[in-house]
Amino acid sequence: MGGYFPWVKRYLRPQSLDEAIAAMNEFKDAAAVVAGGTSVAMRLPRRVEVLVDLQDLGLDKVQVTDAGLKLGAMANLRKVEKAAAGAWGGVIASACSTVGSRLVRNAATLGGEMAAGLPWCDIPVLMAALDARVSVSRPDGEEAVSAWQWTSQRPSDILGSGVITRLLVPGHVANEGAGFYKVMRVQGEYGAAVAAAWVRLDEHDTITACRLVSGGVSPHAVALNYAQDALVGSKGDDTTLKYVASMIEQRFKPASDPRFDRAYRQKMTGVAAKRAVQQAIAMAKGGR
Amino acid sequence: MKITFKLNGRDEEWEVEPGANLLDVLRENGHTEVKRGCDTGDCGACTVLVDGVPRSSCTMMAGQAQGREITTIAGLGDALDPHPLQQAWVEVGAVQCGFCTPGMILSAKALLDEAPMPTEDQIKDALSGNLCRCTGYVKPIEAIKLTATRLNNDKGVTDA
Ligand SMILES: Cc1cc2nc3c(=O)[nH]c(=O)nc-3n(C[C@H](O)[C@H](O)[C@H](O)COP(=O)(O)OP(=O)(O)OC[C@H]3O[C@@H](n4cnc5c(N)ncnc54)[C@H](O)[C@@H]3O)c2cc1C
Ligand code: FES
Numbered sequence: 001m002g003g004y005f006p007w008v009k010r011y012l013r014p015q016s017l018d019e020a021i022a023a024m025n026e027f028k029d030a031a032a033v034v035a036g037g038t039s040v041a042m043r044l045p046r047r048v049e050v051l052v053d054l055q056d057l058g059l060d061k062v063q064v065t066d067a068g069l070k071l072g073a074m075a076n077l078r079k080v081e082k083a084a085a086g087a088w089g090g091v092i093a094s095a096c097s098t099v100g101s102r103l104v105r106n107a108a109t110l111g112g113e114m115a116a117g118l119p120w121c122d123i124p125v126l127m128a129a130l131d132a133r134v135s136v137s138r139p140d141g142e143e144a145v146s147a148w149q150w151t152s153q154r155p156s157d158i159l160g161s162g163v164i165t166r167l168l169v170p171g172h173v174a175n176e177g178a179g180f181y182k183v184m185r186v187q188g189e190y191g192a193a194v195a196a197a198w199v200r201l202d203e204h205d206t207i208t209a210c211r212l213v214s215g216g217v218s219p220h221a222v223a224l225n226y227a228q229d230a231l232v233g234s235k236g237d238d239t240t241l242k243y244v245a246s247m248i249e250q251r252f253k254p255a256s257d258p259r260f261d262r263a264y265r266q267k268m269t270g271v272a273a274k275r276a277v278q279q280a281i282a283m284a285k286g287g288r
Numbered sequence: 289m290k291i292t293f294k295l296n297g298r299d300e301e302w303e304v305e306p307g308a309n310l311l312d313v314l315r316e317n318g319h320t321e322v323k324r325g326c327d328t329g330d331c332g333a334c335t336v337l338v339d340g341v342p343r344s345s346c347t348m349m350a351g352q353a354q355g356r357e358i359t360t361i362a363g364l365g366d367a368l369d370p371h372p373l374q375q376a377w378v379e380v381g382a383v384q385c386g387f388c389t390p391g392m393i394l395s396a397k398a399l400l401d402e403a404p405m406p407t408e409d410q411i412k413d414a415l416s417g418n419l420c421r422c423t424g425y426v427k428p429i430e431a432i433k434l435t436a437t438r439l440n441n442d443k444g445v446t447d448a
């Protein structure tokens with residue numbers, strides 16, 4: 001499994017972002033970024049002949065303020081877990097802590113999570129729910145792409161030869177809350193199901209806006225639009241949440257794999273969504 | 289391509305293939321103390337410290353080592369001059385086949401550098417990427433606690 005890729009001809013260590021972007025643009029499909037390397041070093045398509053390592057660019061800075069979080073794309077998940085412990089009620093840190101083992105989190109980066117396009121990547125699920133902005137640099141400049149786009153497109157289609165430089169997560173507002181829930185048999189393993197939620201409540205605790213996202217099925221996250229529609233206008237009470245969970249169970253179409261069959265995943269996605277929404281509502285109420 | 293880096297405290301300059309991973313390159317250069325278990329980032333047998341931080345070398349390209357300080361278990365100590373963790377591992381019987389041991393001890397070393405008196409939960413989290421198929425985890429946890437106590441006692445004596 002672990003890779004030796006004789007088809008790779010060059011390993012570049014650009015010293016500036018411009019140099020990295022130029023290399024990605026020059027070699028296009030034949031180039032790939034190396035971030036933490038946890039995926040690249042294991043599976044690399046044969047078309048990739050040039051590796052562009054971003055580690056000298058200082059893209060690993062993490063800044064957490066009340067106004068929001070600026071998370072460098074090269075920050076590893078362990079670093080984010082520690083730095084973001086107090087942000088958004090700890091939900092970002094807690095999502096990071098479910099990714100693989102400590103050895104994985106010491107290496108895998110935020111940018112890598114967003115770009116890898118692997119069904120088990122959990123962070124894009126949360127970033128989509130939080131509507132984070134993903135800064136993507138290309139030769140013609142930097143674009144702030146909504147992480148919500150990760151719910152409908154493969155990362156490779158969003159990014160092309162672009163380089164993710166950082167993620168901007170909006171600051172927590174008093175009547176808003178977020179939740180993340182991953183169903184795992186042991187801490188850190190690939191999830192049987194994962195869901196992230198964001199809600200906004202009015203003064204009567206009615207949900208006025210909601211984003212609900214799942215993962216684990218395809219190279220991109222999945223927006224549970226029908227469940228969002230059912231939640232808006234409700235108070236997220238037990239009856240509504242039960243209804244939402246059963247709707248997800250019927251409509252969500254995950255794949256089976258050797259670990260979990262489809263029926264189990266469907267059921268667990270309903271459970272994960274319900275718990276993520278419950279967390280989000282509790283945070284929104286507590287934040288007032 | 290050439291990579292220059294520090295390995296167990298020594299400056300090295302190696303010629304490596306641009307598509308090679310660090311585990312292969314280390315082992316090909318005689319560092320078979322770095323074990324190959326799963327080759328998929330799951331078992332932690334190939335753990336090395338990169339600038340003091342443990343990670344699997346099978347999920348790291350050799351080029352990523354450029355300019356870094358890599359430590360393998362051989363950089364910690366040997367049979368004649370063992371590191372306190374290695375000593376404790378032997379004393380409490382935390383080794384059976386020993387295949388997981390280099391990785392476990394390196395993860396433990398990084399933990400004690402960060403948290404000199406770790407809680408059991410911190411120890412479990414630190415070892416979460418290092419799988420052991422024969423001894424289990426009770427003895428390694430005991431060995432880490434013993435080492436932490438000894439190192440802190442030594443420090444106390446020195447500080448006094
Ligand atoms: C044993 C194991 C268990 C894991 N378990 C989980 C899990 O439970 N949940 C989970 O979410 N993840 C998990 N992961 C991590 C996940 O599978 C990927 O390996 C990880 O997200 C990749 O991050 P990286 O920084 O190492 O990226 P790399 O491997 O360096 O890159 C991954 C891909 O993204 C591209 N890329 C990286 N950074 C950028 C950038 N800044 N701009 C543009 N493109 C970029 C690369 O070209 C490549 O195509 C696990 C990994 C391992 C090894
Ligand atoms: S051989 Fe690298 S983690 Fe198993």
Ligand code: FES
Binds near residue numbers: 385419
């Ligand atoms: S001692 Fe044999 S695998 Fe741990």
